[in-house]
Structures are given as C-alpha cells and as structure tokens.
Amino acid sequence: MDLHFGDSKPTDEERAAVDALLGPPESSWEGADRSDADLRWARGGREARDRRDLLLPGLHAINDRIGWISDGALDYLCRRLTVPPAEAYGVATFYAMFSVKPRPATVLQVCTDLACAAAGAPELCAGIEARLGLGSGVTVERSPCLGLCERAPAVLAVKAGDPVRTAVSAPATVERAVLAASAPDSAPEEPPAALAVPQAGQDGLMLLQRVGVVDPASLDDYRAHGGYTALRRAFELGPAGVIREVTDSGLVGRGGAAFPTGRKWQATASQPDRPHYLVCNADESEPGTFKDRVLMEGDPYALVEAMTIAAYATGAHRGYLYLRGEYPRALRRLEHAIAQARARGLLGDDVLGQGYAFDIEIRRGAGAYICGEETALFNSIEGYRGEPRSKPPFPVEKGLFGKPTVENNVETLVNVLPILTMGAPAYAAIGTQRSTGPKLFCVSGSVERPGVYELPFGATLGELLTLAGASEGLRAVLLGGAAGGFVRADELDIPLTFEGTREAGTTLGSGVVMAFDDSVPLPRLLLRIAEFFRDESCGQCVPCRVGTVRQEEALHRIVERAGADAAGDITLLREVGRAMRDASICGLGQTAWNAVESAIDRLGAYE
Amino acid sequence: MTVTPLGIPRRLLEFTLDGEPVRAPEGSTILDACRAAGKDVPTLCEGDTLRPKNACRVCVVEVEGARTLVPACSRKAEAGMEVRTDTERARHSRKIVLELLASSVDLSTTPKVAAWLKEYEAKPDRFGPDAARLNEEPKVDNDLYVRDYDKCILCYKCVDACGDQWQNTFAISVAGRGFDARIAVEHDAPLTDSACVYCGNCIEVCPTGALSFKSEFDMRAAGTWEESRQTETTTVCAYCGVGCNLTLHVQDNEIVKVTSPHDNPVTHGNLCIKGRFGYQHVQNRD
Numbered sequence: 001m002d003l004h005f006g007d008s009k010p011t012d013e014e015r016a017a018v019d020a021l022l023g024p025p026e027s028s029w030e031g032a033d034r035s036d037a038d039l040r041w042a043r044g045g046r047e048a049r050d051r052r053d054l055l056l057p058g059l060h061a062i063n064d065r066i067g068w069i070s071d072g073a074l075d076y077l078c079r080r081l082t083v084p085p086a087e088a089y090g091v092a093t094f095y096a097m098f099s100v101k102p103r104p105a106t107v108l109q110v111c112t113d114l115a116c117a118a119a120g121a122p123e124l125c126a127g128i129e130a131r132l133g134l135g136s137g138v139t140v141e142r143s144p145c146l147g148l149c150e151r152a153p154a155v156l157a158v159k160a161g162d163p164v165r166t167a168v169s170a171p172a173t174v175e176r177a178v179l180a181a182s183a184p185d186s187a188p189e190e191p192p193a194a195l196a197v198p199q200a201g202q203d204g205l206m207l208l209q210r211v212g213v214v215d216p217a218s219l220d221d222y223r224a225h226g227g228y229t230a231l232r233r234a235f236e237l238g239p240a241g242v243i244r245e246v247t248d249s250g251l252v253g254r255g256g257a258a259f260p261t262g263r264k265w266q267a268t269a270s271q272p273d274r275p276h277y278l279v280c281n282a283d284e285s286e287p288g289t290f291k292d293r294v295l296m297e298g299d300p301y302a303l304v305e306a307m308t309i310a311a312y313a314t315g316a317h318r319g320y321l322y323l324r325g326e327y328p329r330a331l332r333r334l335e336h337a338i339a340q341a342r343a344r345g346l347l348g349d350d351v352l353g354q355g356y357a358f359d360i361e362i363r364r365g366a367g368a369y370i371c372g373e374e375t376a377l378f379n380s381i382e383g384y385r386g387e388p389r390s391k392p393p394f395p396v397e398k399g400l401f402g403k404p405t406v407e408n409n410v411e412t413l414v415n416v417l418p419i420l421t422m423g424a425p426a427y428a429a430i431g432t433q434r435s436t437g438p439k440l441f442c443v444s445g446s447v448e449r450p451g452v453y454e455l456p457f458g459a460t461l462g463e464l465l466t467l468a469g470a471s472e473g474l475r476a477v478l479l480g481g482a483a484g485g486f487v488r489a490d491e492l493d494i495p496l497t498f499e500g501t502r503e504a505g506t507t508l509g510s511g512v513v514m515a516f517d518d519s520v521p522l523p524r525l526l527l528r529i530a531e532f533f534r535d536e537s538c539g540q541c542v543p544c545r546v547g548t549v550r551q552e553e554a555l556h557r558i559v560e561r562a563g564a565d566a567a568g569d570i571t572l573l574r575e576v577g578r579a580m581r582d583a584s585i586c587g588l589g590q591t592a593w594n595a596v597e598s599a600i601d602r603l604g605a606y607e
Numbered sequence: 608m609t610v611t612p613l614g615i616p617r618r619l620l621e622f623t624l625d626g627e628p629v630r631a632p633e634g635s636t637i638l639d640a641c642r643a644a645g646k647d648v649p650t651l652c653e654g655d656t657l658r659p660k661n662a663c664r665v666c667v668v669e670v671e672g673a674r675t676l677v678p679a680c681s682r683k684a685e686a687g688m689e690v691r692t693d694t695e696r697a698r699h700s701r702k703i704v705l706e707l708l709a710s711s712v713d714l715s716t717t718p719k720v721a722a723w724l725k726e727y728e729a730k731p732d733r734f735g736p737d738a739a740r741l742n743e744e745p746k747v748d749n750d751l752y753v754r755d756y757d758k759c760i761l762c763y764k765c766v767d768a769c770g771d772q773w774q775n776t777f778a779i780s781v782a783g784r785g786f787d788a789r790i791a792v793e794h795d796a797p798l799t800d801s802a803c804v805y806c807g808n809c810i811e812v813c814p815t816g817a818l819s820f821k822s823e824f825d826m827r828a829a830g831t832w833e834e835s836r837q838t839e840t841t842t843v844c845a846y847c848g849v850g851c852n853l854t855l856h857v858q859d860n861e862i863v864k865v866t867s868p869h870d871n872p873v874t875h876g877n878l879c880i881k882g883r884f885g886y887q888h889v890q891n892r893d
Contacts, residue, residue: 542760
C-alpha cells in the first residue's frame with residue numbers, strides 16, 4: 001500500500017487529541033520529527049494496519065476535542081494508523097455526529113422523532129433557534145430519536161473540549177435547552193434511570209429488579225443484590241452447560257429479529273476458527289426504544305456479568321460493547337462498571353479465579369441507525385463505513401474481523417442472568433410456549449406514565465396500555481418502532497408475543513409501544529418516518545437509497561390529500577415498498593415501508 | 608492467444624434453474640450458472656474482474672425458501688437450490704430498481720439499459736418532474752479523465768479497482784450517506800490534489816460512463832463521438848517489458864481511447880498511466 005498524504009497539517013490541539021488516544025508518534029512515517037533511523041526503515045505495514053479499528057475512536061477523539069474534523073487532523077490520524085485518507089474521509093462523512101466542515105464547539109441536538117414530535121419538538125426547535133441565532137457558538141441540529149422518549153421532548157448538548165462536556169435536558173423547554181447548550185456543566189442532573197421505570201421496586205420483576213434499587217456505581221451493592229451468582233453458576237455448568245440452559249429456556253433475541261439465542265451461541269461455539277468474539281449491540285437507535293439505555297444506566301453491572309457469561313459459553317475472550325454515541329450517561333456508567341469489574345478480578349486474565357480470560361472494550365457509535373444492523377456494526381468497529389455486509393456468510397461463521405462472532409442485544413444478554421439463576425425450566429414456564437420469559441416494552445406517546453415496562457409474554461396490548469394509562473381518544477399504536485407497524489385502537493386484545501403479533505399481521509420488533517391520540521396528525525407522523533429512513537439509509541443498495549427518497553416525495557405530495565387524489569401515489573408507494581422489501585441488502589431497506597403501509601391499510605391514513 | 612489458468616478441479620453441484628436441472632462447478636454464483644444456461648439476467652454493478660458488490664440489485668432472483676430475493680451475482684449456487692429467474696416477483700423488483708436508477712441518474716451512456724427499461728416496462732418518469740436527482744456539472748479538473756456524477760450509480764466498482772482488489776492506491780472511496788453518498792477522493796478535493804495515480808483502471812470498470820476519458824468526453828460534447836466508426840485493435844504496450852495488452856480505439860485514424868482486455872491473465876484489464884493515457888506520441892506526425 002502506497003499511501004499519499006496531502007500537505008495539510010494538524011493543529012497542536014488536534015495532534016494532542018490523537019496522541020492522547022494512540023500515544024506519541026515515534027517516527028516521521030507516522031507524523032513525528034525525522035530521526036536518523038527513519039532513513040533506514042519504513043514504519044507501519046501490517047502492524048499499523050491492524051490498528052485500523054482505532055479509526056472510529058480516533059475520529060471521536062478529534063471531534064470531541066475540537067468539535068469538527070479538519071483535513072489536517074484527518075490526515076494526521078490516517079498517518080498514525082496507515083489508513084488511506086480517502087477511506088477515512090468516507091468513514092468520517094458517514095456518521096451524523098461528525099463534521100468535516102468547521103462548526104461551533106457546541107452542538108445541540110434537538111430530537112424531532114416520533115414521541116418528541118408529538119410532544120411539541122417543532123415548536124421547541126423553533127424557540128431554541130430563535131434564542132440561539134448566528135454567533136451564539138451553538139449549532140442546533142434536528143436529530144433522530146435520542147432514546148429519551150419517556151421524557152419527550154428531549155435535547156442533547158455536546159460541547160467539544162478536553163474533556164468533552166455533555167448535558168441532556170428532557171423534558172426540555174427552550175430555557176433549559178439553552179442552558180444545557182451554553183453551560184453543560186451547570187445544567188441540572190438528569191433524573192435517575194429508575195424514573196423511567198414506573199414499576200421500579202415492585203416484586204416479581206426479573207430484568208428490571210435492580211433498576212432503582214441498586215447503586216449503579218457500586219459493585220458491592222450489585223453483588224449484595226444477587227449480582228454475579230449467574231456467572232458462578234455458569235462456571236459450574238461449563239460452556240456447553242450454559243448453552244444448553246439458554247437453548248432450553250427458549251430465549252430468542254430481543255433486538256427485533258427474534259432469533260433463538262441458544263442456537264446462535266451453539267453455532268458460534270462450534271466454529272473451529274479462532275479467536276471468537278462477543279459483540280453486545282447497544283446501538284439502540286430504533287425510534288421509540290430506550291429500554292437498553294435504562295438497563296445500562298440503572299444496572300450496568302448486569303450487562304457486564306451477562307456479557308462475561310455469553311463470552312464464556314461461546315469461547316470468546318474479547319467482547320465489544322458497541323454503544324450508541326447519543327448515550328453519554330450510559331457510557332460513563334459502563335466505563336465505570338467495567339473498570340471496577342476489572343479491578344476486582346471479574347474481568348481480565350483470570351475471571352473469578354477460574355482461569356478464564358475475558359475483557360470488554362466499549363466502542364462508541366457516532367450517529368448512524370444502520371450500525372444497529374449486526375454486520376454494519378462489525379464494519380463500524382473495524383473502521384470502515386457502517387454498511388451492512390451481504391449474508392451469507394453469517395456472523396457466527398465470519399463476523400467481527402472475519403472471525404466467528406456472537407452478537408446479542410443488551411436486553412437479550414440481560415435475560416441470561418435469570419435463566420442461569422432460576423434454571424431453564426422455570427424460565428421457560430414464564431410467558432407462552434413459543435415466547436418465553438419476561439419482555440421489556442418501551443411505552444411512550446399519549447400515555448400518562450410513559451416508561452419501560454416488564455411483563456411476561458402473553459399480556460395483551462390493552463393490559464400494557466392500562467398500566468401506562470392510555471389517554472382518552474387513543475387513535476393508533478405503533479408497535480416495534482419505525483420499522484414496525486401501526487395497529488388500531490380497537491385491536492388492543494392483541495397478545496404481546498412473537499406469534500400473537502405475527503398472527504395479527506404486525507410485529508413486536510424491539511418492544512416499542514407508542515400510543516397516539518387523535519390530536520396527532522397522522523400524515524405528518526408518516527412523513528417523519530419516511531424522513532427518518534431516507535436519512536438513515538446507508539446508500540449502498542439502490543432500492544433503499546433511492547426508494548426511501550421516492551417514498552418520501554410521494555408522502556409529501558399526499559400529506560394534505562386523501563381518497564382518489566392520493567390513489568396514484570399510494571400505488572407508487574406500494575410498488576416501491578414491495579421492491580424495497582424484496583431486494584434491499586439489509587433489514588433497514590426491507591422494513592422501511594412497514595409502518596407507512598400499516599397506516600394506510602389498518603388506519604386508513606389517506607382515505 | 609490468452610492463456611486461461613485452469614485452477615484446481617471443482618465438483619459439480621446440481622440444482623434447479625427455472626424448473627430445469629442444471630450442474631455448475633462448486634463455487635459458481637447463480638449468475639455464472641444462468642449465463643452458462645444461456646439465461647440473460649441483467650446486471651450493472653457486477654464486474655468480470657472484481658468481487659461482486661451486489662449493490663445495484665437488478666440481478667435479483669427468487670430462491671425457494673429465502674425470505675427476500677437474492678442477488679444472482681454474488682450468491683453462490685448450492686446443491687438442491689431451486690432458483691427462479693423470471694418470476695413476477697423478481698421482474699417487479701428489477702423493474703422498480705431500473706425505474707429508481709433511471710429517475711435519479713443519467714443512463715444514456717450505459718450499455719444495454721435502454722433495452723432492459725423496455726423489456727421490464729420501466730417508466731422512470733412516473734416519479735414526477737420534481738423527483739430528486741443530482742444535477743451536477745461534470746468535474747473536469749485534469750486533462751486525462753472526467754468525473755460525471757450525474758451518471759454515477761454508486762456501484763463501488765471504481766472504489767474496488769482503486770483499492771485492494773487491483774490498484775492499491777486507495778484514492779477514492781464513498782463519502783456521505785444515503786442519497787447524498789458520493790464517490791469522492793480525500794476531503795472531496797480536486798483529483799489533482801488527491802492520491803490518484805491516473806492509471807484509469809476506474810474508467811475501465813465504470814459501467815455507466817460516469818468516468819470517461821477526457822478525449823471521449825470532449826468528442827461527445829462536440830458531437831463527433833461515433834462508436835460505429837471506431838475500430839479496436841489489441842496490441843502490446845511498448846513502454847516496458849511487462850507486456851500488457853492494449854486495445855486501441857481508433858476513429859478517423861486517431862486513437863480516441865485505450866482499454867485493455869479483461870481476460871488477460873496478468874493484467875485483467877488493468878494498465879498504468881502510460882499504457883492508458885500515453886498515446887499522443889503515436890499520433891504526433893510532425
């Protein structure tokens with residue numbers, strides 16, 4: 001590889017940001033002053049290229065310190081990692097949280113997605129923009145779902161510097177949003193994660209039992225509340241025994257795809273190729289989903305323990321926790337939890353004195369919904385554009401770094417703890433025969449008590465909405481988020497199971513239950529969903545890249561129309577939607593049309 | 608004469624193609640099998656010298672048991688597979704994909720597309736006159752070749768040819784995301800400020816004419832480009848001893864562009880700047 005670098009130079013600050021991550025450069029080949037040795041040898045090669053996965057952390061380092069990524073900073077990072085600048089430019093421009101153009105140090109992201117839009121995000125955004133005009137030193141950006149739907153409308157302020165400062169305000173007013181942006185350090189503390197759990201402290205909870213009960217910063221407190229008994233049991237059972245328990249429990253993935261977890265683990269564990277990797281998908285970006293955030297903020301050690309068990313069962317010694325970039329508090333809590341676990345011998349070379357080595361590295365996403373797709377997530381960690389790979393080969397065979405990889409969502413992993421502590425038969429007895437165990441639901445929108453609810457599979461939609469206090473005049477419920485589907489207010493007897501929702505012609509998806517009363521203008525909502533997918537399409541395949549744009553255009557045309565006037569465009573939407581579902585590379589394109597289609601078919605959106 | 612490497616012998620797999628039993632060597636793609644069986648499956652991003660990227664999705668076919676359609680260009684044939692290439696479902700997706708492409712980019716210099724649009728009854732106009740497209744002026748920033756993003760379908764072939772599959776220069780990549788994604792050099796700079804070494808291998812693989820020789824671009828603009836009047840002569844490059852094959856495209860006794868045969872076992876259609884662009888001395892008759 002013969003790399004070409006331009007003449008642009010990093011500033012001292014940019015260089016310092018990169019060096020803080022990678023250490024100082026040693027040779028002129030990677031940006032230091034020339035030494036005598038440099039005349040005789042070329043540094044880099046395979047050793048440097050193997051560090052390509054530090055590209056995303058490197059881009060974060062620059063963006064965090066400066067607020068944007070200049071040509072000189074990008075080139076310097078490329079030199080350090082032996083990455084071609086064109087490729088790094090392609091990666092930097094892929095993510096919404098990075099900018100390659102100069103911008104003020106503070107970015108205020110105002111969530112304009114479904115729950116926040118219904119809670120007045122457009123007015124909030126206009127108010128903030130009126131207050132923070134040009135020259136205020138703040139960039140105001142309209143953001144997709146920030147995962148704070150229970151406290152809509154939400155804003156996230158990120159102020160570049162050393163260290164970077166963040167502040168979340170939700171529910172936000174113009175005043176509080178402006179305060180968060182101008183003085184993130186003095187913005188009021190976020191409410192505890194338990195406030196997002198209306199059932200917090202109730203008996204019988206399994207996944208949420210410790211949220212609001214334990215101190216999320218204290219490993220001792222976690223252990224005092226049953227922490228690490230599941231890992232001890234895992235060591236008693238051995239890897240094959242753990243996989244047997246998980247298989248017998250009937251656990252299926254909670255991220256939306258509902259794939260049997262035991263089968264995935266078995267398939268990875270039996271691969272002869274080494275090493276194996278574990279990836280925890282914490283890139284929770286589905287609009288309306290915030291359960292993983294609440295778990296990670298309220299009970300971070302549970303995730304660390306569950307990842308350790310999953311890795312032990314599948315023969316992985318390294319785990320990556322891919323956390324979405326919009327979750328600063330979850331990041332801080334998990335960083336702390338991992339450091340504590342490491343210091344206490346619960347991670348590292350000899351976990352619990354059992355001679356088993358495992359450690360976890362956190363990787364931050366940078367604003368890309370598509371990186372929740374499992375193979376796009378691998379590309380993102382590896383320092384490539386977060387574009388999905390075509391399958392087969394499947395991750396269990398060729399995943400992260402081309403090696404066998406098991407990837408599970410946060411909620412899925414946390415389910416492993418009760419499976420091991422109570423045993424597979426007892427766990428499988430919860431819920432229904434085909435949907436076993438407890439399930440988390442993210443309820444938001446027109447309800448009195450929005451938040452994360454834990455119910456055994458089989459409860460009906462109506463029962464859940466009664467718990468959350470659905471308001472009068474309920475018009476529609478969105479199940480499964482933007483990639484899911486709408487159901488009518490008279491369909492509340494749908495059982496919340498994978499098979500029950502499937503029979504009802506809809507999906508459970510990631511567990512989103514978003515209620516809308518008749519004050520919410522449906523066509524605007526559908527337009528927002530179409531905008532979301534157009535924004536988040538990676539652009540790799542034609543059906544999704546162009547199809548999402550053509551659908552959004554058609555929805556714009558019919559936003560104020562109905563009946564015969566809309567018929568032609570609805571035909572067009574259907575035809576394009578069908579091809580997107582059939583011919584797109586990944587789940588994003590395949591599901592992008594679901595919600596709008598269901599609104600047309602079930603709610604009669606444009607009749 | 609071209610020497611074709613034989614490789615190791617491969618087993619034959621049996622599967623069904625449109626109801627007919629077919630046999631294909633292990634490792635072949637569905638597209639290979641279709642071509643061997645004389646079936647025409649349209650493709651745009653598939654390249655004979657590159658690994659399939661399966662980004663364009665015009666080659667999708669129906670495989671029994673698969674939830675979605677599968678790209679014929681990259682899916683390996685498996686024993687017992689039941690593949691149908693011409694179902695209503697596959698034809699629908701191809702039609703829509705062709706409409707989506709033709710409504711967003713200029714396919715006027717893409718071979719075969721006009722026939723496919725007709726065959727699949729694609730109507731790119733139905734998205735209305737306001738349908739988003741690029742509408743960008745061609746980028747002419749050097750004397751060797753022109754980038755016309757209006758014609759780019761983002762097939763990634765130029766990226767792959769410039770990167771680890773052939774040239775190892777890594778001068779181009781995809782930047783941005785979604786509909787705004789573009790092929791770009793670092794910092795979206797002019798080509799002359801980039802890592803480009805002007806081998807022109809990206810032009811060789813470009814399926815739409817988004818990348819073209821400056822000579823061709825100028826002649827098209829002047830209305831003098833006439834492929835029917837051109838002759839093609841394959842010869843050996845005289846610059847060095849490697850022996851790359853050059854195909855000289857000649858119109859009115861002038862070399863108008865240089866390509867290279869893809870079945871050459873050494874170069875597979877790749878050249879360097881001299882072989883590709885260094886032909887002016889041949890026609891310097893003073």
